[in-house]
Amino acid sequence: xxxxxxxxxLHRAALLAAMCVSTLGACSSPADTTDTSEEGADQAESxxxxxxxxxxxxxxxxxFSADYHTNALAPDVNASRRALFGDLHIHTRYSFDAFxxxxxxxxxxxxxxxxxxxxxxxxxxxxxxxxxxxxxxVTDHAMxxxxxxxxxxxxxxxxxxxxxxxxxxLNRAENLNVESARDRGQRFSTFIPSVxxxxxxxxxxxxxxxxIAREAWADTIAAAQIHNDPGNFTTFVAYEYTSSTxxxxxxxxxxxxxxxxxxxxxPFSRFHxxxxxGLWSWMDELRNRGIDSVAIPHNSNGSxxxxxxxxxxxxxxxxxxxxxTRMRNEPLxxxxxxxGTSDTHPALSPNDxxxxxxxxxxxxxxxxxxxxxxxxxxxxxxxxxxxxxQTGANPYKFGLIGAxxxxxxxxxxxxxxxxxxxxxxxxxxxxxxxLPLDETALQDANDNDLQGTIEVNGRRYVDNAFRTWSASGLxxxxxxxxxxxxxxxxxxxxxxFATSGPRLQVRLFAGFSFADNLLEQANWVEQAYSNxxxxxxxxxxxxxxxxxxxxxxxxxxxSAPLQRLQVIKGNIDNGELTETVYDVACADGLSVDPETHRxxxxxxEVDLATCEISKGVGDAELAxxxxxxxxxxxxxxxxYVRVLENPTCRWSTWDAVRAGVAPRADLQATLQERAWSxxxxxxxx
Numbered sequence: 001x002x003x004x005x006x007x008x009x010l011h012r013a014a015l016l017a018a019m020c021v022s023t024l025g026a027c028s029s030p031a032d033t034t035d036t037s038e039e040g041a042d043q044a045e046s047x048x049x050x051x052x053x054x055x056x057x058x059x060x061x062x063x064f065s066a067d068y069h070t071n072a073l074a075p076d077v078n079a080s081r082r083a084l085f086g087d088l089h090i091h092t093r094y095s096f097d098a099f100x101x102x103x104x105x106x107x108x109x110x111x112x113x114x115x116x117x118x119x120x121x122x123x124x125x126x127x128x129x130x131x132x133x134x135x136x137x138v139t140d141h142a143m144x145x146x147x148x149x150x151x152x153x154x155x156x157x158x159x160x161x162x163x164x165x166x167x168x169x170l171n172r173a174e175n176l177n178v179e180s181a182r183d184r185g186q187r188f189s190t191f192i193p194s195v196x197x198x199x200x201x202x203x204x205x206x207x208x209x210x211x212i213a214r215e216a217w218a219d220t221i222a223a224a225q226i227h228n229d230p231g232n233f234t235t236f237v238a239y240e241y242t243s244s245t246x247x248x249x250x251x252x253x254x255x256x257x258x259x260x261x262x263x264x265x266x267p268f269s270r271f272h273x274x275x276x277x278g279l280w281s282w283m284d285e286l287r288n289r290g291i292d293s294v295a296i297p298h299n300s301n302g303s304x305x306x307x308x309x310x311x312x313x314x315x316x317x318x319x320x321x322x323x324x325t326r327m328r329n330e331p332l333x334x335x336x337x338x339x340g341t342s343d344t345h346p347a348l349s350p351n352d353x354x355x356x357x358x359x360x361x362x363x364x365x366x367x368x369x370x371x372x373x374x375x376x377x378x379x380x381x382x383x384x385x386x387x388x389x390q391t392g393a394n395p396y397k398f399g400l401i402g403a404x405x406x407x408x409x410x411x412x413x414x415x416x417x418x419x420x421x422x423x424x425x426x427x428x429x430x431x432x433x434x435l436p437l438d439e440t441a442l443q444d445a446n447d448n449d450l451q452g453t454i455e456v457n458g459r460r461y462v463d464n465a466f467r468t469w470s471a472s473g474l475x476x477x478x479x480x481x482x483x484x485x486x487x488x489x490x491x492x493x494x495x496x497f498a499t500s501g502p503r504l505q506v507r508l509f510a511g512f513s514f515a516d517n518l519l520e521q522a523n524w525v526e527q528a529y530s531n532x533x534x535x536x537x538x539x540x541x542x543x544x545x546x547x548x549x550x551x552x553x554x555x556x557x558x559s560a561p562l563q564r565l566q567v568i569k570g571n572i573d574n575g576e577l578t579e580t581v582y583d584v585a586c587a588d589g590l591s592v593d594p595e596t597h598r599x600x601x602x603x604x605e606v607d608l609a610t611c612e613i614s615k616g617v618g619d620a621e622l623a624x625x626x627x628x629x630x631x632x633x634x635x636x637x638x639x640y641v642r643v644l645e646n647p648t649c650r651w652s653t654w655d656a657v658r659a660g661v662a663p664r665a666d667l668q669a670t671l672q673e674r675a676w677s678x679x680x681x682x683x684x685x
Contacts (some may be wrong), residue, residue, distance in 0.1 A: 080525035081478040081495070083505045084487065086135030087114070087411045088238060088475055089254055089298060089337060089403035093171075094216040095240075096144040098407040099152070100188045101423030104171045105409030107138040107223035113410045115233055121419055122171075123427035127410040130558055131503075133474075134482050137236035138220055138409075139254045142269030145239075146216030147195065147209060158208055163194035213266060225260055230483045239267040241295065243274050249304035250364040251276055253295040253330070254403075255283070258488045262291050275313045280329040294491050298334035298403065301342040302364035305374030308396060310383060323393035332491055335377050335498045335676060336402045336473035338412070338421045339364060339465075343642075343676060344378040352581050354644065358470040358500070358671065367465055381679065382570045382577040385636045389572060399494030399536045399678030400640075402473025402501075411474075413501040415671070416611070418471045418651035426466045429655035433467035434664060436460060457665050467667060471651050472500045476675070478507070478534070494536025497677045502559035504675040507552040508535040508641045510682070514548040519623045524550070535640070535678040543685040546631035551584060552623040553643040559673060560645040561618025563587050564599045567626060571637040584626045587619040587646075594629075604646035606670050611649035611657050618646045633684060640679035644672045 091098040092105050102122030105113075113119045114136035118128040150156045151164035152171060158164055166187035198204030217239075224235040237260045243251040253276060257263060268282040276295075283293055300307035312322050335342050340360025349355040363370045373379065377400070384396030404411030406421045420426035429435040436459035454463035461467075476497040477490040490496060497506050507525070511532025518524050528550050533539045539547055555562050565585035571578055583592050586599035593600070604617045622643065631637075647670040649657070656663040663669050 080529075081480055081490075083503075084134035084234075084477050084479055084482055085474050085499075085503050086133050086137070086234070086477075086487075087404050087406075088135075088137040088139065088236065088256055088296065088401065089240075089334065089405045090136065090138045090409060090411065091140055091240075091405070091407040092138055092409045093149050094140040094146045094220065095407060096141060096148045096192070098140075098409075098423065099148040099171065100184060100191075101407055101425055102171060102184075103408050103423050107140075107220045107409075108226065110138050110409035111136055111223060111227035111233075111235060115227070119410055121408055121410070121427060122423035125419075127408065127412075127419060129411075130414065132233070135234035135236065135475075135477075135487055137238040137254070137256055138223065139238045139240045139256075140216070140220065141242050142213075142239050142267040143242050143271060144192065144195070144209075145213040145267070145269075147212055148191065150212045151191070156212075158212060161198070161204065163191065163198060163204075167191065210266065217265075217267060221260060221263060228260075228484070230481075232482060234482055234484055234487055236484065236488075237263060241267075241269060241276070241279050243270045243276065244364070245304065245306045247304055247306075248363045248366055248368060249306035249370070250299045250302040251297075251306060252299060252364070253279065253297050254334070255279070255293050255295050256488075256491070258292040259484055262289075264291070277313050277325075280325050283329045284325070292488075293329075294332060294488075295330050296332045296334050296401065296403075297330060298337060298405065299339050299342065299360075299364050300333065300375050300377065300380075301340045301345075301360055302362060302370045303375045304363050304368075305371040308374050308376075308380035308383065310374075310387075318387055318391070318395055320391045320393035323387065323391060323395035326395045327393075327397055331398055331494055332401050332496060333377060333380075333398045334403045335400045336470070336500050337405045338469050338472060339405060340468060340470060341472065341500065342375065342377050344376050345372040347372045348376055348379050349579060349581075352579075354581075354642070354672065354674075357674070358468075358472065360465065360468040360470075362465050362468070378568065378570065378579060381638050381640075382579065385570065385572055385638065386577060389636060394681075397681060399491075399496045400498045400676050401475035401477075401496050402498035403475060404473070412471055413474060415471045415501065415649060415651045415673075416654050418654070420466065420469060426469075429652075429659060431462060431466065432469070432652070432655070433462045433464065434652040434655035434667075435659050435661060436664075437462065461664060467652065467664075470500070474499045474501060474503065476503075476505065493534075494678045495534050496536065497675055499675040500671075500673045502556035502645065502673050502675075504556055504559075504562075504643060504645075504673070505554045506641050506643055506675045506677045507550070508639070508677040508680060509533065509550040510539045510547045510639065510680045511550075512542060512545050512547055514550055514625055516548075516625055518550055518625050519552065533680055535680060538681050538683050540683050541633055541685045544633055546627050546633070547682060549584075549626045549628075549639060549680075550623075551626060551641055552621070553641070553675065554621045555619075555645065560613055560648050561587065561604075561620060562622050563602055563604060563618055563644050563646045563672065565622040565624065566642045566644070567628075568640050568642055569628065569637060571632070571635045573632070573635065580630070581642075582626075582628075585622040585624040587622065588617060602646070606647050606649055608649070608653060608663060608669055609657070611654055613646060613648055635682075636684060637682040638679040639682070641677035642674055644674050647672055 114133045116132035118126040150158045151167040228235040238256045241253045341358045380396040384394040388394035478495045479486040479490045509528035509532040567582045582597045583599045653663040
């Protein structure tokens with residue numbers, strides 16, 4: 001166990017590397033949207049890379065017409081659409097940090113994992129899903145794409161540079177173990193600063209880095225092409241745009257391309273622009289040439305208020321042009337993942353008893369507090385209503401998905417089988433902070449002047465951000481078929497939902513003519529599509545009547561039963577932004593209290609000695625047709641669904657139970673897994 005502390009220095013080195021990348025903003029004005037210098041243009045090539053041996057792509061429909069936004073179903077396809085589950089946030093060996101964390105999995109390995117095969121964790125054990133996923137997208141960092149593995153590979157020209165020597169053969173089998181983490185940290189801390197300095201002083205040829213990135217990008221594309229299996233398994237060509245504010249506020253986005261028939265030769269990265277508005281301009285330019293994509297922000301919780309600001313990058317008030325540009329390029333937001341959930345925060349939603357769910361309170365890759373305001377989805381939805389009332393456009397009318405952000409090629413979605421995300425750094429329960437340090441580990445920490453331990457109830461634990469991480473999450477879509485085109489259309493119309501890991505399914509429709517017994521009818525979904533608006537859409541008011549909401553959720557058969565079904569409402573009430581949480585369906589035959597809008601406690605419990613849960617408590621399905629008791633036909637409103645499982649053990653408790661020790665007292669012992677639908681927005685007549 002003494003070697004369990006050895007990941008700390010590498011974690012510290014990764015933080016330093018991220019800080020170094022952040023300081024690249026000094027190379028261009030933050031107000032700029034793109035780097036127009038000769039060097040910037042060199043890397044920001046917008047030439048198109050055709051698929052190998054591909055014919056000219058078929059004509060595309062007019063973008064952002066009814067082709068994307070209609071709620072009507074295409075003829076001769078699944079008339080009720082079906083739930084598909086996937087992950088659009090996966091890092092492999094080509095990400096500079098993942099390779100430094102010991103990851104050697106390729107994009108192809110990642111797709112094999114998603115299809116149900118076992119692949120190896122950097123620490124040597126097998127990673128395998130309980131059941132295959134429906135879609136997957138590898139999203140390696142565009143910055144330094146492929147650079148660290150190229151430094152490790154002594155056959156490359158890049159490896160011949162002095163700065164690459166410490167990385168030679170880094171992840172060969174004999175070096176790939178937890179004990180190597182300490183040495184990795186010292187080497188890695190100098191790599192990115194050395195590369196940046198080398199580019200600036202001319203000792204590192206930028207074209208050499210571009211060639212490395214092009215090769216990694218081409219392999220990423222090839223893996224997606226090989227593993228895409230229309231009707232059975234869908235891959236998306238994708239990457240991560242990794243930027244932050246000068247104060248370390250997270251601005252990361254994953255960029256997902258609709259198809260692989262035409263693609264940019266190089267992805268747009270932080271090196272082209274620190275400002276996400278530059279990314280949108282690049283996406284618009286490609287879209288004008290027939291190459292569509294969506295950008296999906298993630299970890300707004302770690303943005304220090306920067307993800308959902310009330311101004312643009314230059315500090316100007318948000319106008320309709322900004323709002324429309326943002327929504328054209330960012331129709332979705334990742335609401336939950338390993339580094340925490342970004343639905344809401346107790347400081348922002350004090351009347352929501354379930355707001356304190358897997359909160360990661362730090363700016364990404366730091367232990368610096370992140371400001372809640374401007375960092376959470378629900379507040380953004382509320383602010384979007386106010387902006388729309390003033391400008392006629394809403395910059396925050398986005399749908400929701402979940403993802404993992406794994407850096408091992410393999411998403412870790414299960415609390416009872418959690419292997420976290422950063423390879424050898426968090427591969428054991430002790431490194432994650434779930435188990436106390438023994439005497440050998442404490443001595444190791446003291447000998448190496450390693451900071452970051454905390455005493456809890458007389459025992460010492462690792463104290464880092466890992467303890468706040470979560471086994472989360474998954475993206476859900478309602479699509480006709482398991483194909484890129486069908487799934488991407490779901491992205492565009494925002495008929496998506498997020499789960500914290502289990503494969504819960506959730507539906508939401510709104511309409512004015514739904515029968516009270518709609519859900520009792522065999523074809524209720526088809527009726528709801530025909531006579532209403534599904535999640536992600538706008539419902540135009542008739543000036544007087546309250547809409548009826550049809551809500552439905554079902555449990556994951558491999559997880560816990562459902563406890564309650566809720567509606568989250570946000571509106572403008574006499575000029576004030578307000579939110580309300582309504583329980584609308586209760587498990588076990590219980591009824592909602594009409595005064596408190598809450599279900600009674602159903603008595604579901606967890607035995608913390610074994611993690612066994614109550615038997616015969618909770619429901620497999622919850623559904624209802626609901627009318628807002630406080631509806632105002634003149635007010636702008638959004639509604640979205642949250643469904644909660646019965647309580648179960650958190651991963652840290654599972655780690656403790658398996659080790660035969662008491663769970664760490666300052667961590668939540670249990671949680672309630674959940675899913676969130678995308679909203680429906682009511683627009684007054």
